[in-house]
Amino acid sequence: MKLSPKYEKAMANMQVGIISAQGFLGDEEINLVDIINRDENEFNKLGLKFDEVAKKLKYLLEKGQKGLGEPITVDERWLVQVYEAKGKMPCPFEDYMAQKSVVTLTDKNTNHKLMYTDLSIHLIEKHHFLEGKGSTFRLEPKILKKILY
Ligand SMILES: [Zn+2]
Numbered sequence: 001m002k003l004s005p006k007y008e009k010a011m012a013n014m015q016v017g018i019i020s021a022q023g024f025l026g027d028e029e030i031n032l033v034d035i036i037n038r039d040e041n042e043f044n045k046l047g048l049k050f051d052e053v054a055k056k057l058k059y060l061l062e063k064g065q066k067g068l069g070e071p072i073t074v075d076e077r078w079l080v081q082v083y084e085a086k087g088k089m090p091c092p093f094e095d096y097m098a099q100k101s102v103v104t105l106t107d108k109n110t111n112h113k114l115m116y117t118d119l120s121i122h123l124i125e126k127h128h129f130l131e132g133k134g135s136t137f138r139l140e141p142k143i144l145k146k147i148l149y
Contacts, residue, residue: 006093007032010127013092024092026134039130042141054125056148057116061103071104078147079106089119096122107147114143 003011011032014024028035043050064080066072071081085100098119106113120137123129131138 010092024131026132028132057121
């Protein structure tokens with residue numbers, strides 16, 4: 001299937017070394033729209049909603065920022081550590097400038113961890129994009145469900 005210009009441009013911006021050193025697509029051999037469709041199906045199967053997941057991740061980021069770089073416990077369940085680097089990073093779809101915040105989130109009950117960024121939240125909310133499998137900040141739907149719910 002041919003990609004629309006919007007997705008073609010975004011996919012070009014996601015290559016290694018364009019916006020970020022590692023890129024956004026990981027080891028995927030399918031195109032951006034197919035990645036998004038596959039993950040939308042996975043979300044549906046698990047009963048997850050993109051806007052709700054984005055809201056939770058944003059809530060934990062904002063709570064975690066109060067730790068000023070140190071890990072803090074949120075709602076007695078999560079350990080959240082937020083690292084804020086200087087500067088901003090553009091969304092590959094060219095509609096947003098993200099803060100360079102990196103969040104490490106640990107579920108204290110199970111010790112499951114995940115990492116995400118301000119840009120991850122935007123990509124989930126606006127583009128239903130979890131990054132490609134094999135990418136540093138790929139968010140697996142199953143892991144999101146385990147840790148957030
Ligand atoms: Zn965007």
